[in-house]
Every structure is written in C-alpha cells, then in structure tokens.
Amino acid sequence: MKIIDIREITQPIKSDIRNAYIDFSKMTLSLVAVVTDVIRDGKPVIGYGFNSNGRYGQGTLMRERFIPRVLEADPATLIDETGENLDPHKIWATMFMNEKPGGHGERSVAMGTIDMAVWDAVAKIAGKPLFQLLAERYGNGQPERRVFVYAAGGYYYPGKNLDALKSEMLSYTGRGYSVVKMKIGGESLADDQRRIEAVLGVLEKGQRLAVDANGRFDVATAVAYAKALSQYDLFWYEEAGDPLDYALQAELANHYAGSMATGENLFSMQDARNLIRYGGMRADRDWLQFDCALAYGLVEYLRTLDMLRENGWSPSRCVPHGGHQMSLNIAAGLGLGGNESYPDLFQPYGGFPDGVKVDNGYITMPDLPGIGFEGKADLYAEMKKLAS
Incomplete structure (x- = not known):
C-alpha cells in the first residue's frame, strides 16, 4: 500500500x-x-x-x-x-x-x-464516509448527521444597492437557511447600518443576521461599530480587527455583550491557543472559525480541538470558515457547531453534494465514501481531469 x-x-x-x-x-x-x-x-x-x-x-x-x-x-x-x-x-x-x-x-x-x-x-x-470514520476514531462513535449551516454573502460589488442586497438575502432564506451573513467595513458606519437594517427588515421570526468586518478595523473603529451594533440582535460580530491583534479582540469584549466570532485567519494550534489565552473570547457565547484547509489540515485541527477542551471550550463553539465539504465532515463526525456555506459563490468548490437541501438551517450528511466530492457533479468533473 x-x-x-x-x-x-x-x-x-x-x-x-x-x-x-x-x-x-x-x-x-x-x-x-x-x-x-x-x-x-x-x-x-x-x-x-x-x-x-x-x-x-x-x-x-x-x-x-x-x-x-x-x-x-x-x-x-x-x-x-x-x-x-x-x-x-x-x-x-x-x-x-x-x-x-x-x-x-x-x-x-x-x-x-x-x-x-x-x-x-x-x-x-x-x-466509509469521512464523518463516520472520524466519529469512530476521535469521537463517541456516533456522528451527528444533521449539521447547522449558514449562508455567507452580502459582499460589496459595483452597482449593488439595498434592493439587491435584500434580494440576495431573501434568496438564501428561501433556500432554507435560517442564518445569513453580510460584509461590513467597506463603507462608512452609517452606510453599513443602513445595509444592516435593510436586511433585518426582510428577515422573518427565527432568522438571524451575522456581520463580518474581515479584519478591517483599528481599536477605535471596532469599538464604535460594537456600540452601534449592540442595538441589533445579531447572530455574531465577526473579525473586527487584525486576526493576530489579540489585545484588540480582548478590548472589544468589554464593549460588545453579544456573540463575537473570529479565527479563520489563524493557521496553527499555537495561534489558536494565543487567541484563547489573550483574545478575550468567551466560551459561553463566542464562536471560533478555524479552517482546517488553511491551517495545516485535520491533523492540526485535532490538536486545536484538544487544546480547546483543555481550556474549557466545547467543539460545539466551532463553526469553520470556508464552506467546503471537509469541514462539514468534521462538524458531523466531531460535534462542531456547524459550518459556513456559500450558496452562490466560489463554485464549484463550495456547497454540498447534489440533492442535499437546507432545511431550517440544517443539512443531512449523505452516505458517500470519503469526503463525498464524487456526489457533486460539477466539482468532481474538475477533479477527474486532474486525476486522469
């Protein structure tokens, strides 16, 4: 072999x-x-x-x-x-x-x-499906086949007005997502508040909005946004400042009582450990977004999960970045809190196997060997070219 x-x-x-x-x-x-x-x-x-x-x-x-x-x-x-x-x-x-x-x-x-x-x-x-193999090797033997997923979008692009933003978010909720995410920090705080309020205005009961600044803010701006965002019932406030600025993240916790999220740009267990030690993240409400595909893979992610447990964090507070099937399998096999999803972006690499639907914010993992790439026809077509 x-x-x-x-x-x-x-x-x-x-x-x-x-x-x-x-x-x-x-x-x-x-x-x-x-x-x-x-x-x-x-x-x-x-x-x-x-x-x-x-x-x-x-x-x-x-x-x-x-x-x-x-x-x-x-x-x-x-x-x-x-x-x-x-x-x-x-x-x-x-x-x-x-x-x-x-x-x-x-x-x-x-x-x-x-x-x-x-x-x-x-x-x-x-x-075996990877999620089953992971549950047997590193979990309790029983995978959680229903996995929470949220729809990431709300990007800025030329000519995109509030009506286009609302239509985009409605397209996600119409496909079964209960949590949607949009970008902030690319315009003024006042303009971003108008964008946030426009989206909140079209969401129904039980549907939530998360916002993502992609590390744009300094401390003063991050805090100003935190104070403004506190009036909304957001799912989370994500990556306000530079991902390695743990002092900024810790200061933000003093001004934002809601859930914060970060971690997608931390690429090792050691960096993740520094976030837990020094970043002011709160295990009862905040979310960790480490992405194995960017951070040395699942071997390192297993070390990160061990570190989190040692520091009083549950794997259920992890919702990885990236929107790929690898993290879906990890979520199902190791009890993570869910996974990001890009319904319309970065195709054919994002998304789920063909026929998998979102039902009230959850998908059910199909029985496909490995990660399940073969179940997504457009993606597998690209993979077969490389393997042939």
Missing part, C-alpha cells in the same frame, strides 16, 4: 465581489489529487483536496517541498499500525520535516490542502 503520485493544479475562483479588505478578481486555489495503489471497485483510490477561498494557490510550495517529501519517503513509514491504511499523522509529520516552528505563512495552506486529500483517500480505503 502506497501513494504513487500527488498531483496539483492552480484553478481560478475569481469574482468581482469584495469585502472590507480584498477583492476576489484574481483569486486562485490549489486542487490536489493523492493517487494510491489501492484498488476499490476496480479503480485506484484517489483522494482529493483544495484550499479555501481568501488565500491563493500554493503549487510552488507543494512541488518544491511537500510533495517530494511524501513521494520520497519509505512507503512503510506512511502506513498505520493495522497495515491496512495510510496514516495521515505520519504523512503530516513527513511533510513537516525540515520546517521550523512558528512563522507559518502560506505553508499551512499547502499542507492543509494535501492533508485534505489524504483524509479523503483514507476514508475511501476504509469504505
């Missing part, structure tokens, strides 16, 4: 949208295929992975460092103790050889993308 090839390609996910910090007009991602010599149903088992939006393709790092380390390793050193499957932890350690700790940079994205493909292959070799 061995990995015989790891293939990667850079793919565009460009769009004319923008948030408070960046536009997505030149955005790319890396798509990876891990090809094994294991045969199932007459075909070799191939695991797939890709990185989340908001970062760029990492092909150079993969080709120069991480892929060669795996392919040059003795295959016997990458197998689990049963001898019947690959070991993601051993593969992760092999990729990290000769890497200094700290200063994680973009390597966490490159490794996280390959790690996703490895876990897809491991679950397929085991003949």
Whole structure:
C-alpha cells in the first residue's frame, strides 16, 4: 500500500465581489489529487483536496517541498499500525520535516490542502464516509448527521444597492437557511447600518443576521461599530480587527455583550491557543472559525480541538470558515457547531453534494465514501481531469 503520485493544479475562483479588505478578481486555489495503489471497485483510490477561498494557490510550495517529501519517503513509514491504511499523522509529520516552528505563512495552506486529500483517500480505503470514520476514531462513535449551516454573502460589488442586497438575502432564506451573513467595513458606519437594517427588515421570526468586518478595523473603529451594533440582535460580530491583534479582540469584549466570532485567519494550534489565552473570547457565547484547509489540515485541527477542551471550550463553539465539504465532515463526525456555506459563490468548490437541501438551517450528511466530492457533479468533473 502506497501513494504513487500527488498531483496539483492552480484553478481560478475569481469574482468581482469584495469585502472590507480584498477583492476576489484574481483569486486562485490549489486542487490536489493523492493517487494510491489501492484498488476499490476496480479503480485506484484517489483522494482529493483544495484550499479555501481568501488565500491563493500554493503549487510552488507543494512541488518544491511537500510533495517530494511524501513521494520520497519509505512507503512503510506512511502506513498505520493495522497495515491496512495510510496514516495521515505520519504523512503530516513527513511533510513537516525540515520546517521550523512558528512563522507559518502560506505553508499551512499547502499542507492543509494535501492533508485534505489524504483524509479523503483514507476514508475511501476504509469504505466509509469521512464523518463516520472520524466519529469512530476521535469521537463517541456516533456522528451527528444533521449539521447547522449558514449562508455567507452580502459582499460589496459595483452597482449593488439595498434592493439587491435584500434580494440576495431573501434568496438564501428561501433556500432554507435560517442564518445569513453580510460584509461590513467597506463603507462608512452609517452606510453599513443602513445595509444592516435593510436586511433585518426582510428577515422573518427565527432568522438571524451575522456581520463580518474581515479584519478591517483599528481599536477605535471596532469599538464604535460594537456600540452601534449592540442595538441589533445579531447572530455574531465577526473579525473586527487584525486576526493576530489579540489585545484588540480582548478590548472589544468589554464593549460588545453579544456573540463575537473570529479565527479563520489563524493557521496553527499555537495561534489558536494565543487567541484563547489573550483574545478575550468567551466560551459561553463566542464562536471560533478555524479552517482546517488553511491551517495545516485535520491533523492540526485535532490538536486545536484538544487544546480547546483543555481550556474549557466545547467543539460545539466551532463553526469553520470556508464552506467546503471537509469541514462539514468534521462538524458531523466531531460535534462542531456547524459550518459556513456559500450558496452562490466560489463554485464549484463550495456547497454540498447534489440533492442535499437546507432545511431550517440544517443539512443531512449523505452516505458517500470519503469526503463525498464524487456526489457533486460539477466539482468532481474538475477533479477527474486532474486525476486522469
């Protein structure tokens, strides 16, 4: 049993949208295929992975460092103790050889993308959905097949007025979402308040709005927004300042009694631990958005979950960024609080397998081997091209 090839390609996910910090007009991602010599149903088992939006393709790092380390390793050193499957932890350690700790940079994205493909292959070799495999290995054995999802959108783009924003949000609630999210910080506070009030005006009882500043604010602006937002019953106030400015986040907690959310741009267990230690986050109401596809993958995410438990946090306070099926499987298998979703953006990489519908804010995980990419026809078409 061995990995015989790891293939990667850079793919565009460009769009004319923008948030408070960046536009997505030149955005790319890396798509990876891990090809094994294991045969199932007459075909070799191939695991797939890709990185989340908001970062760029990492092909150079993969080709120069991480892929060669795996392919040059003795295959016997990458197998689990049963001898019947690959070991993601051993593969992760092999990729990290000769890497200094700290200063994680973009390597966490490159490794996280390959790690996703490895876990897809491991679950397929085991003949199980990844969420079932995770529940058996690291959970209580019983996955939670119903997973909360919220609809992320509300971006700024040229010519988008309040009517267009309201129509967008109504399209999400019309598809079964109970929580929707919009961007703030790209216009003045007064303009953003008008946008927020417009959306709140079209939501029905039981439906909630979250807002996301994408790290745009300094302390004074973050606090000014906190005071203004306190009049609304928001689902959360997300990433007000620079993701590594833990003092800003801690100060914000003194001015905002509602739920805060952050973490999508923290790419290691150590950075996540610093947020918990110094960021003023409150385990009874706040949300953590660490994204395994950007943060060294599931192997590192498991370390992060262990750290959270040691610090009195439940995995149910984690709702990962990214809107991809990997985090859906982690949520179902390990008891996270849910997952982000992009109903209309970053396709074909976002979204759910074909036929999966949102019902009052929840989806039900289908029985598909691995992560379930093969159940999403437009995405699998891109993956098959890479694997062929």
